[in-house]
Amino acid sequence: xxxSGPVWSAFLLxxxxxxxxxxxxxxxxxxxxAPAREAxxxxxxxxxxxVLPDTLLWRLGxxxxxxxxxxxLVVVPLGTWSVADNPVGVVWFNAADVLLWAAxxxxxxxxxxxxxxxxxxxxxxxxxxxxxxxxxxxxxxxxASGSLRIGAVVAAQHGLWFVVxxxxxxxxxLFGVLGFSLWGPMSYPLGADxxxxxxxxxxxxxxxxxxxxxxxxxxxxxxxxVPLFLGGGAGPLLPAWLWSLVKTLAVxxxxxxxxxxxxxxxxDRLAELAWLVLVPLTLLQLLxxxxxxxxxx
Amino acid sequence: xxxxxxxxxxxxxxxRPLLAVAPGGTACRLAVERELRALGGRxxxxxxxxxxxxxxxxxxxxxxxxxxxxxxxLPVPKARVAVTSPEHAHDALAExxxxxxxxxxxxxxPVDKPPDTAMSMDMNMDMSGMDMEAMMMGPFGGLPVxxxxxxxxxxxxxxxQLRLGPVLPDWPAGLVLSVTTQGDVIQQAEVxxxxxxxxxxxxxxxxxxxxxxxxxxxxxxxxxxxxxxxxAARARRLRDAIVDGQRPAGEMVRAVRGSRMLRWLxxxxxxxxxxxxxxxxxxxxxGAPRPDAGEVLAALPEVVTGLDLATARLAxxxxxxxxxxxxxxxxxxxxx
Numbered sequence: 072x073x074x075s076g077p078v079w080s081a082f083l084l085x086x087x088x089x090x091x092x093x094x095x096x097x098x099x100x101x102x103x104x105a106p107a108r109e110a111x112x113x114x115x116x117x118x119x120x121x122v123l124p125d126t127l128l129w130r131l132g133x134x135x136x137x138x139x140x141x142x143x144l145v146v147v148p149l150g151t152w153s154v155a156d157n158p159v160g161v162v163w164f165n166a167a168d169v170l171l172w173a174a175x176x177x178x179x180x181x182x183x184x185x186x187x188x189x190x191x192x193x194x195x196x197x198x199x200x201x202x203x204x205x206x207x208x209x210x211x212x213x214x215a216s217g218s219l220r221i222g223a224v225v226a227a228q229h230g231l232w233f234v235v236x237x238x239x240x241x242x243x244x245l246f247g248v249l250g251f252s253l254w255g256p257m258s259y260p261l262g263a264d265x266x267x268x269x270x271x272x273x274x275x276x277x278x279x280x281x282x283x284x285x286x287x288x289x290x291x292x293x294x295x296x297v298p299l300f301l302g303g304g305a306g307p308l309l310p311a312w313l314w315s316l317v318k319t320l321a322v323x324x325x326x327x328x329x330x331x332x333x334x335x336x337x338x339d340r341l342a343e344l345a346w347l348v349l350v351p352l353t354l355l356q357l358l359x360x361x362x363x364x365x366x367x368x
Numbered sequence: 369x370x371x372x373x374x375x376x377x378x379x380x381x382x383x384r385p386l387l388a389v390a391p392g393g394t395a396c397r398l399a400v401e402r403e404l405r406a407l408g409g410r411x412x413x414x415x416x417x418x419x420x421x422x423x424x425x426x427x428x429x430x431x432x433x434x435x436x437x438x439x440x441x442l443p444v445p446k447a448r449v450a451v452t453s454p455e456h457a458h459d460a461l462a463e464x465x466x467x468x469x470x471x472x473x474x475x476x477x478p479v480d481k482p483p484d485t486a487m488s489m490d491m492n493m494d495m496s497g498m499d500m501e502a503m504m505m506g507p508f509g510g511l512p513v514x515x516x517x518x519x520x521x522x523x524x525x526x527x528x529q530l531r532l533g534p535v536l537p538d539w540p541a542g543l544v545l546s547v548t549t550q551g552d553v554i555q556q557a558e559v560x561x562x563x564x565x566x567x568x569x570x571x572x573x574x575x576x577x578x579x580x581x582x583x584x585x586x587x588x589x590x591x592x593x594x595x596x597x598x599x600a601a602r603a604r605r606l607r608d609a610i611v612d613g614q615r616p617a618g619e620m621v622r623a624v625r626g627s628r629m630l631r632w633l634x635x636x637x638x639x640x641x642x643x644x645x646x647x648x649x650x651x652x653x654x655g656a657p658r659p660d661a662g663e664v665l666a667a668l669p670e671v672v673t674g675l676d677l678a679t680a681r682l683a684x685x686x687x688x689x690x691x692x693x694x695x696x697x698x699x700x701x702x703x704x
Contacts, residue, residue, distance in 0.1 A: 270417075
């Protein structure tokens with residue numbers, strides 16, 4: 072049902088991403104003009120220079136989140152078309168989010184400041200916690216549909232969306248999305264207690280790219296949840312692409328809304344939560360899915 | 369009006385200030401926070417984010433030096449304003465905005481650049497004749513190489529010297545904590561209290577105000593550090609209402625007490641005289657009597673040693689020493 076689009080659809084990708092980033096930014100600040108205002112503001116500002124930074128790696132780290140988000144969106148279908156519906160779409164998404172392990176640490180280390188480095192290591196501690204639940208959460212729909220291709224996962228939800236009988240997988244997945252976007256409860260690497268952590272020395276266009284990258288990761292994560300758990304473009308009345316968009320915006324709004332309403336999880340507590348609660352639960356979820364697949368349940 | 373001017377006005381319609389609170393500047397800080405809330409703006413968390421350096425109260429010599437350094441590090445366009453009395457908060461923010469919109473003045477500001485590091489590369493070549501002491505002072509741009517020391521497990525790790533304060537968001541005004549850290553674990557801490565500007569006297573602003581307002585102020589800082597920005601904003605609104613003379617109901621305490629996640633996160637953090645950050649947070653919200661600032665400062669190094677930076681910040685925020693209590697009180701003045 073989901074097909075790869077023509078080559079020119081790749082040029083639509085930045086447009087869709089820009090729209091989603093603007094939407095997320097507008098919801099976050101509560102004003103429609105806020106994305107434009109923030110963008111112009113950062114473009115007009117001077118960038119920071121620190122003593123002996125590793126400029127190439129620093130800039131690479133700051134720019135990679137946006138690139139990773141774009142890569143994630145490549146396999147996400149809008150209705151029945153995606154830019155590239157490759158046979159390992161689920162793993163492709165996971166590979167793109169693993170890029171962030173390097174990106175965030177480099178962004179923190181590259182500036183050669185205390186707080187940046189502390190923030191970078193905080194991210195590694197956090198990533199060790201969310202990555203396994205995220206991977207198990209991604210494995211559940213793949214297991215249920217018998218394929219890693221997103222088109223097959225969407226097709227397998229004809230009749231019953233995966234969110235109904237795999238809620239734990241969806242929660243673990245959203246937990247992972249918050250984790251790699253450094254958002255809300257998972258904003259420990261960007262903590263106010265270390266004056267912004269990884270982002271402590273980012274000003275001007277650097278900051279714009281970094282902030283846009285965070286919103287873009289949230290948006291890509293929200294968009295990917297739709298074909299994986301929420302039935303893709305399925306729904307009455309409206310065309311498939313509009314349903315995809317509406318569902319994406321709903322998930323994105325919910326994620327953005329979490330920001331100042333849930334306390335920030337410090338890495339030591341987060342590790343407890345992830346390894347003692349989430350990993351066993353997601354493994355049980357996978358077991359349940361497996362049993363359903365072989366017909367026992 | 370040219371395009372650049374239009375864009376600047378659009379982009380900098382509300383200043384994003386980095387607040388530097390001087391000893392004795394509590395009233396000014398409260399006024400500025402109120403103004404900022406009315407404008408719909410928010411504070412910056414660091415110098416890179418900020419476009420305005422806003423000094424609340426009168427800064428003494430040490431603080432002024434720190435402020436000059438921070439001012440040189442703020443990215444252009446930037447503005448620097450001082451609020452010396454609460455009534456001037458509105459005008460100060462308006463002045464900051466006007467300065468940010470003034471393109472000609474902004475273009476004239478000196479641009480900050482890091483020190484020239486080309487010379488340091490030559491020092492690398494001839495190391496044979498140097499003794500150990502000289503080697504400690506860089507080839508790295510003149511910065512000292514990190515010393516190594518044993519950590520709590522006996523491993524030799526790099527040690528950093530950090531100064532927490534004086535200009536740090538959600539940090540008690542006038543406090544400077546010089547810490548030696550390995551990684552982000554604090555191994556040693558030393559408390560310094562900034563000298564107030566001449567003419568700044570006690571008693572503390574909170575003396576004349578209903579008890580729970582001071583507690584709400586401290587609780588707002590702690591909640592903000594814990595990540596609960598919206599709850600912190602509610603606490604600040606309640607604090608302002610109490611300072612204005614109203615007596616709002618205590619539903620905040622119930623709301624925070626019910627948050628099991630916050631309790632799990634704060635339990636056991638910063639143990640001091642039988643309480644931890646969670647019990648102290650509830651005490652702050654209740655308006656319970658607070659320990660003497662001098663005692664807290666004396667105990668602070670011990671409380672903070674061995675904690676990592678995150679828990680140390682939470683511990684200090686929950687202890688919330690009011691350094692204005694240490695200001696000299698002018699004799700013969702009743703009630704300040």
